[in-house]
Amino acid sequence: MSDIPALEVHGVSKKFGNAHALRDVSLTLRKGEVHSVIGENGAGKSTLMGIICGRLQPDTGTLQRDGKQVRFASPREAQSSGIAIAPQELNVLPMLSVAENIMIGAQPRGTFGISWSETRKLAEQFLHEIDEDIDTSTPMGELSAAHQQLVQIARATASHADVLIFDEPTAMLTDREAEKLFLFIARFKQRGGSVLYVSHRLNEILELSDSISVLRDGELVAQIDPAEATKEKMVNLMAGREVKSLHISGLRKQNNDQRETVLSVQNLTRKGEFEDISFDLRKGEILAISGLIGSGRTELGKCLFGLQPPDSGKVLINGREVVHSSPSDAIQNGLIYLPEERKKEGLFPLLSVAENICIASLDRFKGLFGLRQGAMVKRSAPYFSSMKLKAADPSIPISTLSGGNQQKAIIARWLMKECDILILDEPTRGIDVNAKFEIQALLTELTDKGLSIVFISSELQEVLDVSDRILVMHEGKMKGLVETNSVTQERLLQIAMT
Amino acid sequence: MTNINSIESQSGSSAMDRVKQVFRMDAIGILIALIVLCAAITIVAPHFLSGYNLTVLTRQASFVGLIALGQTLVLLIGGIDLSVGANSALSAVVGALLLTMYGVNPYLVIPLTMAFGMFLGLINGAIIANMRLSPFIVTLATWEIFAGLNLVITEGYPVRPLGAEFNWFGQASILGLPIPVLTFLLVAVILTWALGYTRFGRNIYSIGGNRTAAILVGIRVARVELFVYGISGMLAALAGILYASRMDSAQPSVGEAWLMPAITAAIIGGTSLSGGQGTIVGTVLGTLLMAALSNGMSLLNVSGFWERVVVGGVVLIAVLIDFIRRRR
Numbered sequence: 001m002s003d004i005p006a007l008e009v010h011g012v013s014k015k016f017g018n019a020h021a022l023r024d025v026s027l028t029l030r031k032g033e034v035h036s037v038i039g040e041n042g043a044g045k046s047t048l049m050g051i052i053c054g055r056l057q058p059d060t061g062t063l064q065r066d067g068k069q070v071r072f073a074s075p076r077e078a079q080s081s082g083i084a085i086a087p088q089e090l091n092v093l094p095m096l097s098v099a100e101n102i103m104i105g106a107q108p109r110g111t112f113g114i115s116w117s118e119t120r121k122l123a124e125q126f127l128h129e130i131d132e133d134i135d136t137s138t139p140m141g142e143l144s145a146a147h148q149q150l151v152q153i154a155r156a157t158a159s160h161a162d163v164l165i166f167d168e169p170t171a172m173l174t175d176r177e178a179e180k181l182f183l184f185i186a187r188f189k190q191r192g193g194s195v196l197y198v199s200h201r202l203n204e205i206l207e208l209s210d211s212i213s214v215l216r217d218g219e220l221v222a223q224i225d226p227a228e229a230t231k232e233k234m235v236n237l238m239a240g241r242e243v244k245s246l247h248i249s250g251l252r253k254q255n256n257d258q259r260e261t262v263l264s265v266q267n268l269t270r271k272g273e274f275e276d277i278s279f280d281l282r283k284g285e286i287l288a289i290s291g292l293i294g295s296g297r298t299e300l301g302k303c304l305f306g307l308q309p310p311d312s313g314k315v316l317i318n319g320r321e322v323v324h325s326s327p328s329d330a331i332q333n334g335l336i337y338l339p340e341e342r343k344k345e346g347l348f349p350l351l352s353v354a355e356n357i358c359i360a361s362l363d364r365f366k367g368l369f370g371l372r373q374g375a376m377v378k379r380s381a382p383y384f385s386s387m388k389l390k391a392a393d394p395s396i397p398i399s400t401l402s403g404g405n406q407q408k409a410i411i412a413r414w415l416m417k418e419c420d421i422l423i424l425d426e427p428t429r430g431i432d433v434n435a436k437f438e439i440q441a442l443l444t445e446l447t448d449k450g451l452s453i454v455f456i457s458s459e460l461q462e463v464l465d466v467s468d469r470i471l472v473m474h475e476g477k478m479k480g481l482v483e484t485n486s487v488t489q490e491r492l493l494q495i496a497m498t
Numbered sequence: 499m500t501n502i503n504s505i506e507s508q509s510g511s512s513a514m515d516r517v518k519q520v521f522r523m524d525a526i527g528i529l530i531a532l533i534v535l536c537a538a539i540t541i542v543a544p545h546f547l548s549g550y551n552l553t554v555l556t557r558q559a560s561f562v563g564l565i566a567l568g569q570t571l572v573l574l575i576g577g578i579d580l581s582v583g584a585n586s587a588l589s590a591v592v593g594a595l596l597l598t599m600y601g602v603n604p605y606l607v608i609p610l611t612m613a614f615g616m617f618l619g620l621i622n623g624a625i626i627a628n629m630r631l632s633p634f635i636v637t638l639a640t641w642e643i644f645a646g647l648n649l650v651i652t653e654g655y656p657v658r659p660l661g662a663e664f665n666w667f668g669q670a671s672i673l674g675l676p677i678p679v680l681t682f683l684l685v686a687v688i689l690t691w692a693l694g695y696t697r698f699g700r701n702i703y704s705i706g707g708n709r710t711a712a713i714l715v716g717i718r719v720a721r722v723e724l725f726v727y728g729i730s731g732m733l734a735a736l737a738g739i740l741y742a743s744r745m746d747s748a749q750p751s752v753g754e755a756w757l758m759p760a761i762t763a764a765i766i767g768g769t770s771l772s773g774g775q776g777t778i779v780g781t782v783l784g785t786l787l788m789a790a791l792s793n794g795m796s797l798l799n800v801s802g803f804w805e806r807v808v809v810g811g812v813v814l815i816a817v818l819i820d821f822i823r824r825r826r
Contacts, residue, residue, distance in 0.1 A: 055714070076716035091711035093704050095774050104704055105697065105715050113695025155715065 004067040006031045006163050006194040007052070007083070012061030014047055021047040023218045024061070029163065034185060034195040036205045036226075039215035040238050040432040042390075042402035045198050046088070048215070049165050052196065053085040054078030084161035086153040088168040088198075088430060094141030099123035101140045102155045127154040130184045131177070144294050145172045145341075153181065157188070164188065165196045170204060171430045174292040174458050182208060200432050202231045216240050239434050259283045261319075262452045263335070263421050265304070268313030273299035274476040277313070281421065281454060284447045288455045288467035288484070290492055296476040297456045298340055301423045304454075305337035306330045317421070331360070334420035338410060338427060340456075346410045349399035353391050354380040356398045356409050360417045383412035388438050404435030411439070415446070422446075423454040428462065440466050460489045472496050527819060528767055528783045535787065539794035546797055553676060557744070559789035560682035563782065564737040565753075565760040566767075567685055568730035570781045573764055574693075575723055576706045576773025577633035579730045581622060582760065584644035586738030586753030589615040591648055593739045594657035594748035597664055604664040611739040612732045618644060619731015620724060627723035648750045658747035668744025678740045683782075685733065690778040702726060706773025762809065763788050766816045787812075 007029040014022040022044045029035045039045050050056035052063065054072030063070050065081050072078040075085075093101055100107070102123040107114040123136045131150045140148060149172045156164055166185075170178040185195055185208060199205055205212060206226055214222040214237045222237050263281040268274070274296030281287050289297045303310050306324030315322055317333050324330040330337070339346050348356055354373075357380040358365060365372050365379075377394045384391065389408045391401055398406055407427060414422060424443075428436040443453055443466060457463050463470055464484060472479040474496040482495070539546045565582050572579045593611030596602040602610065622640055626633045667677055675683075693699035701722045704712040712719050734753070742748040767784030769776025791812065795805050 074716070075714055076718065079716045085714070087714060091708060091714050093707040093711055093774070095707050096700075096703060100700065104700065104712075105717050107697055107700060109697075113691060114697065114700065116695075159716075 004031075005029055005064075006066065007196075008064040009048070009052065010062045010064065012048070012051060012058045012063075014044075014051065014056065014059050020218045022051075022058075025215070025218070025220045026061075027213055027220065029194050029196060030210075031194055032189055032192050033210040034189060034197055034208050036197045036199065036209040036212045037215060038199070038202070038205060038212060038234060038238060040404075040434055042217075042405075043215040043238070043432075044218040045215055046167060047218075049085060049167050049196065049198060052078070053083055053165055055085075079159050079161065082159075082161045083163040083165070084156040084159040085165040085167065086149075086156040086169055088171065090145060090148050090152065090172075092140045092148050092152060094139070096140060097136065098127070098134060098138050098140055098143065098151055099136035101151055102126055102136070102158050104155070106158065123154075123158070126158045127151065129157065129187070130154050131180055146174060146177050146294075149173060150177060150181070153184075157184075162193045163196070164193060165198075167198045168200065168430055169197075170199060170201060175460075176292070178204065200430070200436070202234055202433065205234070206231070214238055235433055238432070259285065262317065263304075263454075264314075264316040264319075266314040266316070268300070268303065268310050268315065270299060270303055270308060270310050272476075273303075273308075274473070277473075277478050279471055279478075279481060281452050283452055284450055285469070286443065286447055286453045286455050286467045288457060288463040288470045289473060290457065290460065290463045290470050291473035291496065292458060294475070295473040295496075297473050298425055300473075301337050301425050301454070301456055304330070304335065304423060307337075331417070331419070334418075335423070336414045336417065336419040336421065337423040338414065338425060340425040340429070347398060347406060350397055352395045353389075353398045353401065353409055354394040357383060357394075357412045357416060360413050379416070380412065383409075383415065387412055387442055404431040404439075407431060408435070408439065408442075411442070419451075421452050421454070423456070425456045426458065427455070428457070428459075436462075460492055463492070464489065525768065525777060525780045525783055528780060528787060528816075532783055532787045532790065535790055535794070539790065539797065543794070543797040546794060549674070551793070551797070553671070553674075553679075555789050555793045556679045556786075557676040558793070559785050560676070560678040561737045561741050562756050562759045562763065562788070563682045563785035564685060564733045564740075565756050566763040566781050566785050567682075567689055567778060568733035569760050570764045570767075570769050570776055570778060571689070571693075571702060571726045572633070572730050573761075573769045573771060574702050574706045574773060574776050575726050576709070577626065577723070577726070578637065578761075578771075579619070579622060579727060580634065580637040580757060581618070581641040581644055582730060582734040583753035583755070583757040584641045584648065585615055585618050585731050585734040586741070586756060587748075587750055588644045588648040588651075588738075589618070589735030590738035590742040590748040590752065591652055591657055591750060593735070594660055594742055595651070597660055598657060604661070604667075607664065608667065608736070608739055611735050615735020615738070616728045616732035619734070620728040622731065623724035623727030626727065627720040645754070652750045654750055656747045656749040657742075660743065660746050660748070665743050665746050668740050668742070678744065681736065681740065685736075686778050686782050693778060698722065698725070703774055706770075706775070708774075759788055759809075762813055766813060 005028045009025060009027040012022055012025050025048060037045050037048065047056060051058050054075045054077050057073070070081060093104065099120040103119045108118040108122060109115060110118065120136055127134055127136060130153055134143065134147055134151065140151065143151065149169065153169060169181055173181065189195065197208060206229060209226045212224045212226055212229060213220055214224065214234065216238060259282040261280040262283050266278050268277045277300060279287065291297045299308070302308050304315060306326045306329050309325065317335065322333050348359065354377045358376040365375050380394055383389060384394065387408045389412065390405055398409060428439055447453060455467055467484045469481060470484055470487065470492065471481045472492060472495045480495045545551055565586065569579060569582065589611050592614050593607050596610060597604060597607050622637055625631055625636050670677055672680060693702065701712065701717045704717060705719055705722060709719065738753055741752055763784035764776065764781045765771065766787060767776065767780030769781060788809065791808060792805055795808065
């Protein structure tokens, strides 16, 4: 290995309007190392990665690639200099095949234009370095979100880059798939490739990194050696203060047994998605549904919400049988489902934060002359403080907020609607640790007021932290229903696999 | 999904699988509909299948068809080009004037007219791609501008006569196929190849399928968009000048009636208005279906007024079938 770093960032600053997204950030990525960048939501990680991959241009500061100064006007220019990114959000072409998604823009040519057999062969080569099970001829849209994410990573490697940027790569992956990714990163490193790694999962940061940079409010606050780092130290650096507890499991109350059942699901089946699911949700309880992606947990949530009809089985709310043929039926019965893909299914990006919060309760804001905008801003204000929702102004577009704050706003939407049963599908995915704890604590608080929650998550630790009971699903089947304080992560996996 | 997927997955499949694959292709529904329609018309009006009638039908279809092919590309990137009809008329008039006023060689007139039409299309493309303005509004405006310029130049009078040598393009046949029909088929073959086997073509599908993804993988989105509108303009001009040659007259009003049938043909053929989905084969079949419908009704002496009602109904049925198929 030569001593010239693969990439150097020198004094980069970037402003959006009046807000400093990045302030004088410098960072060195050596050849053959995994360099992690951590920070809370809104700390500037994505902006920094955007600048490195050519999606954004810095206001001041420079980039050096292999010792030479460079300027990337577009992602294309960064790619031709050997820098590729696997972005956090899924950005795929759902109608095209997996092979084409990997090779797009670089399809090999034969005598008569693109050679499809060659394209497929090459795509397979790249994909199989990461995952051997995905068929490259499947249309991309038919894959699960996790597999799409793996394909997206394969696409980044297909550009022959020697600097790869991973922005929250494991947010959608289950542990098994994440393991495959880590193996790939290790091999890539051995070949002399360098990796910039952004993640909220501190365990994997510790496991993977050769060096760690911490960003806070757009500034680089520390560079730490993973050998000396602990989770507590990292969290404190990210937050800039002492964070009291990493685990809130102590907060959960016991003895829910006597409480009445609010939601009863009996032998619910939807062919090809899940079968014979039965459980009771008690008042004030958090029931977690744990399972890998593809276990049918999201489909179950959608079915209860009336997005898809069940083939058989019964659903009872407060002892009365209900049939939800559309979400508005479910909402009327006080049952709300918060979708997994918040950007696609939950957010109105152009509307203000206040409107996003109030949109499910608009009938309350009807005035003589149409909707009362002022009232919406006023009525949503309490949620800003109670949920620690950080926004400069309730009337700015919600798309300007960070992911964690967007998620809080969507939860506030349904709290305003005053529902009894909340089904949350991966509510803390892609959110930084502190925002995550805040949301978890908020949910606990809400259950004290009588809200009942079904909490869907693929993160085992989180499931153990927040829930009273856990329903384990695997490949559409219910594998068990256990009390949270009687199990461990290992036991949960065991239940799922046997 | 697209025909490419079926091309890709051909290896190692049994005959039964192949039959199944054929029935999963997007264009198969419209092909069956076309065959059924032709059979039905033939039963009532046997001279539908006569060589003469088929020549008339396909020649009539080829002008709208050329525009529909360009429109398909535009729809695939998630755009729309409303200016094509006005472009056809304006380009035809400009081409006819080159011929009559400036005495340009007839063989040169056609490429020059196409270049002019492409220039008009590139204006659309440059505004839409670089300023990210809504294609609907931009092409609505240029539609008016092209139509207006046309009237300014011609004051509403047709440019004629164009001369026997030039009229050969619109009126002659090779191997029994009228030249406009041959042109239409040739363009369709080239575009099918380009969409399936060139990066330019695949980039078109990517942009329509997910623009953000296309930018992130380094596709020069603005450039592809620019050329797609350019091609649409070029094909509109080709249709216009061939029609002028066929009629021995470039009429200022000619293309106005072509816009809606062209979009309709593409949609019946399975092209999605939101981009990313559609095939050239589908559009060709859609064009033929529309032409057969119109021709059949005139053979059966159905009033021309009813024709529009029927065409609208067909579009609705096509969209419904697509909806049912996708839900399955």
